[in-house]
Amino acid sequence: MYEAVHAHPDGDSTVARHARTAAEYGYDGVVVRDHGDARADYDAERIADEYGVDVVEGMEVRADDPEQASGYVGNYRRQVTLLALHGGTAALNRFAVERSRVDVLAHPMAGEGDFNHVLAKAARDNSVRVEFDFSPVLRATGGERVQALGDLRKLREVVEHYDAPYVVSAGPFSHLQLRAPRELVALGEVVGFTREQMRAGLREWGRLAERNRERRSETFIEPGVERGRYEEDD
Amino acid sequence: MKHLPKHLRPRRRYLAVAVEAWPDADVDRGDFQRELWYAAQNLLGDAGSADADLTVLDFEMSDGEGETVVRVRHGHVEPARAALACVDEVNGHPVGVAVRGQSGTIRGCEEKYLGRRGELSTERKVVFENEERSAVIRSDAYDVRTDAAFAGATELDFE
Incomplete structure (x- = not known):
């Protein structure tokens, strides 16, 4: 299972510190999802070697409107293994689910954001993963949290009905905000998710990373077509 | 009052919990217990929280690293884990909380999962x-x- 973290300077802890704690908690890997304007500088391979967890170079594109987002996606898609889009407005949620170059629509219900059947179908057709963001459940209180729980339920019902792909994350900004997979599964169960849904959502980050690495490798031409290994004939 | 006969006493599970914070955090057993009760009540409600019956035993913390044993009513371990996950701050200090393991006795819990706090800072x-x-x-x-x-x-x- 994987967790997608905001590392320093986007968050408070470096990628190495997140990886260290994630390894201790039993994760197989971390995805670095720093926002585009605060990207961490790190050596993924070195950290992975040291702590025995996979480190996926990702990013969360944050834009004011779809036009700007489109430019960023074009610029960064080739640089990173996993690309998420910072959702939370009707226009950006719509933009994300209609672009198969976007891997994950992050926290679609944050702020003014909303989600419906049209977006769920588009997400499924373009295989854009919709994020179930547990950060307000873990860290907000009072009315804000009640609102977030209501939104999460709505999102879950729509996603379930259209069988749209999804990921689960606690969106930690420091190693102190990381929570172990078993704890997240237990929390998900209390708020209406099944255990299997939670596990699948945490595993999905890793599957995405694996798929994208394969696509970025030199032998890949298009889905189903790969350059084979042949003897040179002369 | 006289003790309940053995078959009527509630059965318990004990969770070994690792607590982490920044080095300047000043947190004691009472603070952690209070936050855990709030977290359980907010997440599980009064009824669920009474069922889980979360009690913090043996809390130890220094320089931002600590561990404790949390007593839970048998059969309510999963909601207890969920409530523990929601403890985000104690006295305004951000904390990381993780369950290391569970056991049927306090002693088993301590021997198997605790006491790993090693080096001084x-x-x-x-x-x-x-x-x-x-x-x-x-x-x-x-x-x-x-x-x-x-x-x-x-x-x-x-x-």
């Missing part, structure tokens, strides 16, 4: 983002004092 000057800072170091974890707060790092960040 040291404090040293480091260069973090081109500025000289002071860092609290325990094994390979570095908590770097920045202007208003801390940044979490490890040995790898200073190679």
Whole structure:
């Protein structure tokens, strides 16, 4: 299972510190999802070697409107293994689910954001993963949290009905905000998710990373077509 | 009052819990118990919280690293885990909380999962983002004092 973290300077802890704690908690890997304007500088391979967890170079594109987002996606898609889009407005949620170059629509219900059947179908057709963001459940209180729980339920019902792909994350900004997979599964169960849904959502980050690495490798031409290994004939 | 006969006494499970915070956090058993009750009540409601019957035993913490045993009613371990996950701050200090394991006795819990708090911390000057800072170091974890707060790092960040 994987967790997608905001590392320093986007968050408070470096990628190495997140990886260290994630390894201790039993994760197989971390995805670095720093926002585009605060990207961490790190050596993924070195950290992975040291702590025995996979480190996926990702990013969360944050834009004011779809036009700007489109430019960023074009610029960064080739640089990173996993690309998420910072959702939370009707226009950006719509933009994300209609672009198969976007891997994950992050926290679609944050702020003014909303989600419906049209977006769920588009997400499924373009295989854009919709994020179930547990950060307000873990860290907000009072009315804000009640609102977030209501939104999460709505999102879950729509996603379930259209069988749209999804990921689960606690969106930690420091190693102190990381929570172990078993704890997240237990929390998900209390708020209406099944255990299997939670596990699948945490595993999905890793599957995405694996798929994208394969696509970025030199032998890949298009889905189903790969350059084979042949003897040179002369 | 006379003790209940053995078959009527509630059965318990004991969770070994690791607690982590920034080095300046001042947290004691009472503070953690209070936050855990709030977390359980907010997540599980009064009824669920009474069922889980969460009690913090043996809380120990120094320099931002601690561990404790939390007593839970048998059959309510999963909601208890969920409530523990929601403990995000104690006395306004951010905390990381993780269940290391569970056991049927306090002793079993301590022997199997606790007592790993090893080395004492040291404090040293480091260069973090081109500025000289002071860092609290325990094994390979570095908590770097920045202007208003801390940044979490490890040995790898200073190679």
